[in-house]
Amino acid sequence: MSLISTVLKISEALTPLSTMTYLSSKLTDVPLGKFTQFLIKEFIKTYKIDINEYENTDLSSYKTFNEFFIRKVRSDLRPINENAVAVSPVDGTVGQADKIIAGRLIQAKGIDYSLNGLLGGNASDSEVFEDGNFACIYLSPANYHRIHMPLDGKLVKTIHIPGKHFPVGKRNISYMPDLYTKNERLVCIFETKIGPFALIMVGAALVGSINTVWDGTVIRRKNVQEKTFDDEKFTYKKGDEIGHFKYGSTVICLWKKDSGNIAPEFVPGKPVLLGQAMINEN
Structure with missing residues (x-):
């Protein structure tokens, strides 16, 4: 199990869902530098995402996790x-x-x-x-x-x-x-x-x-x-x-x-x- 999967499962178990949802909305919209890049790379690995299917393949250009999460898919696909x-x-x-x-x-x-x-x-x-x-x-x-x-x-x-x-x-x-x-x-x-x-x-x-x-x-x-x-x-x-x-x-x-x-x-x-x-x- 990846680090992201483990953290999400523990958080869901210990934290009320509405509270966790509120916290996630705040944290994932904050530029966190190297930690943001780490989260993005872990997310790609965990969910086996092919970044080449998306318009912007430059991971370093995503300043927050949510910028990456709502990435645009290539229209030709x-x-x-x-x-x-x-x-x-x-x-x-x-x-x-x-x-x-x-x-x-x-x-x-x-x-x-x-x-x-x-x-x-x-x-x-x-x-x-x-x-x-x-x-x-x-x-x-x-x-x-x-x-x-x-x-x-x-x-x-x-x-x-x-x-x-x-x-x-x-x-x-x-x-x-x-x-x-x-x-x-x-x-x-x-x-x-x-x-x-x-x-x-x-x-x-x-x-x-x-x-x-x-x-x-x-x-x-x-x-x-x-x-x-x-x-x-x-x-x-x-x-x-x-x-x-x-x-x-x-x-x-x-x-x-x-x-x-x-x-x-x-x-x-x-x-x-x-x-x-x-x-x-x-």
């Missing part, structure tokens, strides 16, 4: 499938992709969670996705952590829902009911050619922050905050970058009934890359 209705917004592993049944989404091994709870509790937001489809993609620490638009769309609303920071790895999704409705998350609702489309960025243990291109770093708060957007400048093309995570987490996509089928490659446990087909035509 992530072609956008123009034939698909919508594409995967991230690199990751499919946790689940299925129908939304009776207002519930399957998490893992028969555990499910509420659509209404996921979106913050407002029935007017959730009812449009009833009997629709969802895709849940888990990002491990090794993955590329920038989030891109799955299809052309205009941002109409965001809902920030404060919550816990439980880990979202295989172990937790297999036994913790309502995991994705307990963790902090940012719901982003877009108007698209297939109707309303929701992309939910779910925070987790050690996620230093959730960031968007329109609002910057999401400020953690005690109450649910809704924001509406009317300006056309919040219109994005398929493949445009819209945000990033600092450390591993999950993205959940929702679309309404009869607006497209889940692509056959979106099966639980399968790795996917940004730009691969996620929704195909009916």
